[in-house]
Every structure is written in C-alpha cells, then in structure tokens.
Amino acid sequence: AQKVTQAQTEISVVEKEDVTLDCVYETRDTTYYLFWYKQPPSGELVFLIRRNSFDEQNEISGRYSWNFQKSTSSFNFTITASQVVDSAVYFCALSDFTTSGTYKYIFGTGTRLKVLA
Amino acid sequence: DTGVSQDPRHKITKRGQNVTFRCDPISEHNRLYWYRQTLGQGPEFLTYFQNEAQLEKSRLLSDRFSAERPKGSFSTLEIQRTEQGDSAMYLCASSLDSREGHLFFGPGTRLTVL
Numbered sequence: 055a056q057k058v059t060q061a062q063t064e065i066s067v068v069e070k071e072d073v074t075l076d077c078v079y080e081t082r083d084t085t086y087y088l089f090w091y092k093q094p095p096s097g098e099l100v101f102l103i104r105r106n107s108f109d110e111q112n113e114i115s116g117r118y119s120w121n122f123q124k125s126t127s128s129f130n131f132t133i134t135a136s137q138v139v140d141s142a143v144y145f146c147a148l149s150d151f152t153t154s155g156t157y158k159y160i161f162g163t164g165t166r167l168k169v170l171a
Numbered sequence: 172d173t174g175v176s177q178d179p180r181h182k183i184t185k186r187g188q189n190v191t192f193r194c195d196p197i198s199e200h201n202r203l204y205w206y207r208q209t210l211g212q213g214p215e216f217l218t219y220f221q222n223e224a225q226l227e228k229s230r231l232l233s234d235r236f237s238a239e240r241p242k243g244s245f246s247t248l249e250i251q252r253t254e255q256g257d258s259a260m261y262l263c264a265s266s267l268d269s270r271e272g273h274l275f276f277g278p279g280t281r282l283t284v285l
Contacts, residue, residue, distance in 0.1 A: 098276055099264075158204075161214045
C-alpha cells in the first residue's frame with residue numbers, strides 16, 4: 055500500500071544548527087513524485103519542492119537541501135543554519151496512482167520543527 | 172492570481188446541524204481536492220474532481236458527506252447531521268492536470284462541532 059512515514063514527530067534545535075527531517079515512502083509504482091510542504095503557524099500549506107522518481111540528483115535551494123535515495127525509499131530534507139522563521143510543521147507527500155487509474159496525493163503525519171533563538 | 176480561497180474560515184455548529192463549505196480554486200486549475208486535517212496529523216484525502224467529475228472518494232467520506240463542483244469551477248463540501256468527530260480543518264487544494272503538478276492549498280475552514 056502507498057504510505058508516507060515521517061517518524062520524527064517533533065524536533066527542537068537552537069538557531070543556526072543544521073537539522074534533517076526524515077521521510078520514508080512506500081509505493082508499487084515505478085513512476086511517482088515526492089513533495090515537501092511547509093505549514094507555518096498561520097496554517098496555510100506551502101509547496102517547497104517536487105522530485106520525480108527518475109531524478110535522484112540532490113537539490114539545494116539556499117539553506118534548504120533535499121536528498122532522494124530510491125534504494126532506501128527516502129526523501130530527506132535538511133535545513134542548514136536554521137532560523138526561527140523555519141519553525142513550522144513540515145509534510146512529505148507522495149503522488150501515486152490509484153486503483154481507478156487516477157492519482158492522488160498522500161501525506162505523512164508531519165514533523166513539527168521548533169527553532170529556538 | 173488570487174490563490175485558492177475558502178469560505179467560511181471558521182464554522183461553529185451544534186451536533187446534528189448541516190454545514191456547507193465553499194472552495195474557489197485557482198482559475199486555470201482543473202483539479203480540485205478536499206482534505207481533512209486534525210490536530211497533529213497530516214492532511215487526509217477526502218475526494219477530488221477533475222473539472223466537474225468527481226473521480227475519487229476516500230472511504231473516510233461517509234454518506235453524510237457530499238461534494239460537488241458544478242461547471243468545474245468552485246466546489247462545495249456539505250456535511251449533514253454533523254458529529255463531534257467531524258471537528259477538523261477542511262482544506263481545499265487545486266492543481267493543474269498533470270501528475271507532477273503540486274497542490275496549491277487554501278487557508279482551510281476550521282469546523283467545530285459542539
């Protein structure tokens with residue numbers, strides 16, 4: 055069954071520390087897409103990144119970087135030199151085909167990141 | 172581009188009452204999704220539309236829930252005979268019709284059933 059697991063429920067770090075958020079997924083598909091979303095205290099989910107299953111290149115965007123490893127079914131997210139504004143809940147998601155031939159997005163339970171000043 | 176909007180933002184109702192929420196997606200997006208999010212959990216899929224066709228419904232969606240998207244534009248989610256367990260944030264999202272398209276979320280409607 056398709057599933058996204060974020061084992062870390064909550065992480066607290068001190069500002070300027072690096073932090074990695076883990077995401078492990080399960081799917082039968084050979085073609086799929088993985089996503090990370092951020093949900094700040096204001097509540098609205100914001101898209102961060104998308105990765106397709108054929109592209110295992112790591113990606114860096116400013117202080118954010120993502121490590122996709124098909125061999126371990128993981129898509130981890132690292133924030134370098136964390137800042138208080140990074141405090142939010144982060145969700146990993148998988149776009150997967152359904153039995154009816156369409157696709158839908160499945161979310162993990164999220165990791166709450168608290169960055170302390 | 173005004174983003175995805177939802178109305179109302181908050182709804183308090185008594186058990187047994189019916190409630191209806193509205194979602195206006197980004198205008199060029201033909202896919203529209205409804206999710207439910209409870210405290211400490213990720214968004215749970217409820218249903219989605221491609222244009223006006225409802226293509227998938229979660230087993231979470233009991234007979235008391237119904238969604239429509241007339242003319243493939245805005246969508247409504249109705250909950251009949253609300254129960255306290257229906258209390259949650261109801262999120263609407265839209266996307267382009269491609270698997271790689273990511274979801275654009277609205278601000279959500281927070282439902283409290285007393």
